[in-house]
Amino acid sequence: MTAPMPAMIDSAELNRRLASGAPPRVLDVRTPGEFETVHMPGSYNVPLDLLREHRDEILAHVDEDVVLVCRSGQRAAQAEETLRKAGLPNVHILDGGITAWQTKGFVVNQRGQRWDLERQVRLVAGLIVAVSILASILVPGLKWVAFAIGAGLTFAAVTNTCAMGMLLAKLPYNRGASCDLRTVVAQLVDAK
Structure with a gap:
């Protein structure tokens, strides 16, 4: 049995719902550093x-609708x-993410x-591949490092996960302000 397709919501519809009497809860799952740089007003940072x-x-x-x-x-x-x-029934995904939201002028x-994290992954992966290929002139076995990075990126695309991204998300540069469980739960409770 295949998993159901996630319910997508576009920026205009989300903007309309946010202005309604019963707005959805917007959870931003990016790193705290990305969230601090740009986020939707009223959204809560809950890193993935x-x-x-x-x-x-x-x-x-x-307990309400979540985007x-x-x-x-x-x-x-x-x-x-x-x-x-986990059983949460009303979950939507903002189609195109914060990028689409900004593009629409909201x-x-x-x-x-x-x-952003995706750009950091491209930089680190590209540097590792370039350096390992150049260094393989002196140490031929280093070409396998480039192969491993390529295989890892392929696996990341197929599984829609990224181990390098999750490692980079833990760096102090990406952690930003305090974003631990206690802080997140306190923000969610205070908003009710």
Whole structure:
């Protein structure tokens, strides 16, 4: 049996629902660093790794419609699967993520400039491949490092996961302000 397709919502529809009497809860699953750089007003930062690890504690404080946001929709799709498996019925994904929201001209809170996680992955993977190929002139076995990175990127595409991205998300640059379980739950409770 195949998993049901996630319910997508476009930026215009989300904007309309946010202005209604019963707006959905918007959970942004990007890293705290990405969230601090740009986010939708009223959204809550619940990084994907935190959501996966503490799903039940977070769900205890989310009982309404939920819209998941990330940069482009990939991490939100992973979060949607986690929440759907936990039994949360009304979960949507913002089609195109915060990128689409900004492109449509909707309001965002923006501060500073940081590279998003996907761009960081491309930089690190590209550097490792380039350096290992060049260094393989002196140490022929290093070409296998480039192969491993290519195989890892292929696996990431096929499984829609990214081990390198999850490792980079743990760096201090991407952690930003405090975004632990206690802080997230306190924000969700205070909003009710």
